[in-house]
Amino acid sequence: MNREEYIAALTGALRGKLAAGEIEDIVRDYMEFFEDGVMQGKSEEQVAVELGDPLEVAEQILSEEKYVPGSGKADEDGGFKKRFTRGAEKVADGAENFAKKANRYTRRKLDEYSEYRSRKASERDARRSSWREPSDRPLNRERNGGCMMFLLKLTFLIIIAPVAVLFLAGCFTGFILGVAGIIASICGFVALAIVLPVVPFIAVLCAIFGLLFVIFFCFTAMMAVVWLAKAVAVFVRDLLFGRRIDDDYFDRTFRVSESAGRNEGWHFGSDPTYTAAYEDMPKEAPEQKNEDGGEENV
């Protein structure tokens, strides 16, 4: 777009909306700008690009004219309505911006996630197809989907799951009973103190220690329940989400890790193959690992 075309587009957009004299003035300004640009060694096309779309420029000129209609005083006493409108426009602008940003963020995250999913799926397919290929390698017992996996699932469904549920229910009942016992003993103690104001000192001490013991055992039992629940949860997770369940699984997952380095210690999920599989996950991967390790230290 050269100078003539630019100016023509600009005047075309302004004609009828501004007085002829005003348009002339504006055109004069932009002509000056073009000439100065050309003097600096730019082409007319370049200057036109720098100025931006003539329709947008025209729109902006018109909005500025509307902004202060004629009088020069609008800024001091623009009136409540005008100020309110302007404020509302600003708020709307901000909200729109925020919505756009949120939209973009969500879309990016969704894209990342679908990309991650498809990558994982293709990796899994590759793994499976390579496993299905008949070969003269010795049977790899570590792969999922084999006979052992089926047996484990069957065992879990038929025996372990009901037993675990029953056990957890029992633990929970025990815990409730323990709490009830604590409350009952407190009530009893209070009642005793009211009925017999001269309870010997030793009796008081015994009662306190007894209470402490009860609390301690309840706490221990609670921890055990939590630990067991976590162990079951980890096992179920691994079973469902395709972690390798092999002969060393329980050793690896629930005992002291044999691997050196920062995975040492009591861990759930300290299996290096597991963490390696999640290393290329966008950015939640390290946090996930820490979460597993961190909870253990509590």
Place this chain on the structure above:
Amino acid sequence: MNTQLRKGVIELCILALIAQKDMYGYDIVRAMEKYTDINEGTVYPILRRLTKEGYFATYLVESDVGPARKYYTITDRGTIYLKKNIVEWEEIMLLVNSILKGEGNNE
């Protein structure tokens, strides 16, 4: 950036530039370009409005090498307006900075 905010800031910059010395359109655009990547098309509408509001006066200077240039110079009214705007700007800066540093939360 928020267009309203941007417009306000550019307006303040133009006021401050012309308060320092009289300038013509292309000069102003170049002076602004040194600091930020602005759209040249936005400067002229703002100049026009400020002139209309009486903050700037203009005069033409004929030149033998280039076009006749419309110079902008600040009026008394414009000086007052600039001072008021600078005070407002500093207030806003103070507010924004203190919030960004998180001082607003240490009650």
